Amino acid sequence: EDQVTQSPEALRLQEGESSSLNCSYTVSGLRGLFWYRQDPGKGPEFLFTLYSAGEEKEKERLKATLTKKESFLHITAPKPEDSATYLCAVHKGGGGNKLTFGTGTQLKVEL
Amino acid sequence: DAGVTQSPTHLIKTRGQHVTLRCSPISGHKSVSWYQQVLGQGPQFIFQYYEKEERGRGNFPDRFSARQFPNYSSELNVNALLLGDSALYLCASSWGSNTEAFFGQGTRLTVV
Numbered sequence: 001e002d003q004v005t006q007s008p009e010a011l012r013l014q015e016g017e018s019s020s021l022n023c024s025y026t027v028s029g030l031r032g033l034f035w036y037r038q039d040p041g042k043g044p045e046f047l048f049t050l051y052s053a054g055e056e057k058e059k060e061r062l063k064a065t066l067t068k069k070e071s072f073l074h075i076t077a078p079k080p081e082d083s084a085t086y087l088c089a090v091h092k093g094g095g096g097n098k099l100t101f102g103t104g105t106q107l108k109v110e111l
Numbered sequence: 112d113a114g115v116t117q118s119p120t121h122l123i124k125t126r127g128q129h130v131t132l133r134c135s136p137i138s139g140h141k142s143v144s145w146y147q148q149v150l151g152q153g154p155q156f157i158f159q160y161y162e163k164e165e166r167g168r169g170n171f172p173d174r175f176s177a178r179q180f181p182n183y184s185s186e187l188n189v190n191a192l193l194l195g196d197s198a199l200y201l202c203a204s205s206w207g208s209n210t211e212a213f214f215g216q217g218t219r220l221t222v223v
Contacts, residue, residue, distance in 0.1 A: 042217070043215050043216045097142055097144055097161070098156045102153050104153055
């Protein structure tokens, strides 16, 4: 069965204190790995798609990387506005657009 | 550019009632998927529709049903509501059947 595990569950950082969020996955026939940001009471906001091991993508203070077993979301010099829950999801082959999500990492960035 | 729109934003229903949630995808997107998100958990896949045909179904009871209309909008129906159906219901649209999904703001359903 497909599994996505995110760690840590919660992370508290000081403004400017860089860190990484982890997403480990077990899925056969990975078609893509997605990162989303979700603010309380809102829908997930798309950040990145990674398709193959070794791929990296960047957006502002965020950088996502992918290996054959896990993905990392690196946050460089975070700001309070980066506070949110970050969700990782996998899409496997076999048709359809089903995403299997992890439970997320709740990030709090303090001044 | 309008994103994915869902209605209503909030809803309170009584156990045993029926509910219909609506979703309009991004213009040009032909696929709509529905997810249920319980507090503290990641979204769980319910259905996917592409070109008005069901392309995927998650592990949800038959009380849950959906359909997609010719304009690619979609409805999610839930019958005989249970307290456990209380959740944020999310709609996601994508251009194709296997492409990136963009989510709406969700409908917060509370069953009392």
